[in-house]
Amino acid sequence: MRFNSLATKVSLYMTGVSLAGGLLTSVGAYFIYALIAAQKPEWLADQTGGAWYPIDSIILCALILLGLSLSAVVSVMFTRRLLQPLTSLATTARQIQEGDLGARARAEPGSAAEAEALVADFNAMAARVEAVSNDITLWNASIAHELRTPVTILMGQLSAASDGLLKLDGPLLASLRDQAASLGRLIEDLRVVSLASAQKLMLHTEPLDLAAAVTALKPAVTPLLAEAGFTVEWRLSPAQTVGDAARLRQAILALIDNAIKHAEAQAGPLIIRTDVIQGVARVSVSDAGPGLAADIAPRLFDPYFRMSEGRDGSGLGLMVVRAIAEAHGGFAFCDRNDRSGLDFSLDLPSL
Known part of the structure; x- marks a missing residue:
């Protein structure tokens, strides 16, 4: 006693x-x-x-x-x-x-020790409530900001077309479709992050090969990478795991999209790799620059964090990657590489 x-x-x-x-x-x-x-x-x-x-x-x-x-x-x-x-x-x-x-x-x-423990637990709970409240405020402001851009563009173009200032032709329809697609991606990213935060992200898992998942994406991403000026090295070794194929493709696309938005194509080739390292199935996207400051790395997977202000993107891409990785029992992280760039990796338990 x-x-x-x-x-x-x-x-x-x-x-x-x-x-x-x-x-x-x-x-x-x-x-x-x-x-x-x-x-x-x-x-x-x-x-x-x-x-x-x-x-x-x-x-x-x-x-x-x-x-x-x-x-x-x-x-x-x-x-x-x-x-x-x-x-x-x-x-x-x-x-x-x-x-x-x-x-x-x-x-x-x-x-009494019990009273001190009760007060400490209560204060910890209160601090968590305060943090959640602050996060909700930040999320609401950020969501409103991110939704405003595509909605504003859509409304402006539609209003201009309705007033006869723009001709409702193929290029305008393509622009409207792109803005609607951007809005749809943002909504889906928000849905994934919200479900993951509530631990309610449903997965339909099956044995799969990460190399095969990346190979299936090559026809879709190759033109995008070429248009952005990237030379790509595909180093795809078998990496067997158990996961939701659709969600993992979403995460891999987010890693590639992040590289398109933030890496410098002229710095060197983009290396997209799958392999097994010490019992972990890994898919990674490695660029050659511009790198980042050491204090930024821990924040890269936070919601709405951007490495570069003024660039496109919702700031949710890497958060989606982390949410999907953690839902699979894995994790996502970023490391510097020997090419003065960054390696963005998603690790999953290997079969």
């Missing part, structure tokens, strides 16, 4: 009160009778044969009152110390309920 536990403190206080009461009664009676015998011996002159006299009742009542007073003082001190963390918790909970998410409870030094 811990010395600072609640049970120990209650036992010690109760034992202390009992001992103090008994000691006060015994010692108090001795000194009171001695004082009376010295100062007023006539009050005790007739007390013979162990008879009970009024003076005994007075002394007993005085001792009882003194003992009760001492017990009350000790009880109040103990109750205040016991209830202080609970009172702080109640006050803080009320403040949080009223909107002050930065409020925190406190336990005075010497509080």
Whole structure:
């Protein structure tokens, strides 16, 4: 039993009160009778044969009152110390309920271990609530910002076409289709991240080869990479895993799209690789620059983070990659490589 536990403190206080009461009664009676015998011996002159006299009742009542007073003082001190963390918790909970998410409870030094643990857990929960609230605010602002761009372009082009300022021809329809597709991708990215955050991202898993998954994407991504000026080296070794083929293709496309948006084509070839490393099936996209500062790497997979301001993209691509990787029991990460560039990798358990 811990010395600072609640049970120990209650036992010690109760034992202390009992001992103090008994000691006060015994010692108090001795000194009171001695004082009376010295100062007023006539009050005790007739007390013979162990008879009970009024003076005994007075002394007993005085001792009882003194003992009760001492017990009350000790009880109040103990109750205040016991209830202080609970009172702080109640006050803080009320403040949080009223909107002050930065409020925190406190336990005075010497509080019971259980009370200190309760306060610490409550404060951790309050900090998490505050962080979630801040994230929701950020997400709402970011979502509104990201949705506004394609919607504004769509509305502007449609309004111009409706007013006769633009001809509703093939190029305009293609532009409208591109904006609608961009809006659809953004909505899907938001859906994936939201489901993953709630741990409700459903997967339809089956044995598959990451090399085969990348090969299936080559016809779609090769023209995009060529248009962006990239030379590509495909280094696809078998990498067997269990996963959702559609989701993994989505993640791989996000890695390639990230390279198109942020890597420099003239710096060197883009290397798209699949292999098995120490029991881990890995697909990676490696560029040759421009690299990044060391303090940026941990933030790359955060939602809405962009390595370069002013470039296209929702800022959700790498977050989607991480969400899909973690839903498969894997993880996504970024490392510097020996070509002054970055390796963006998705690791999954290998078969």
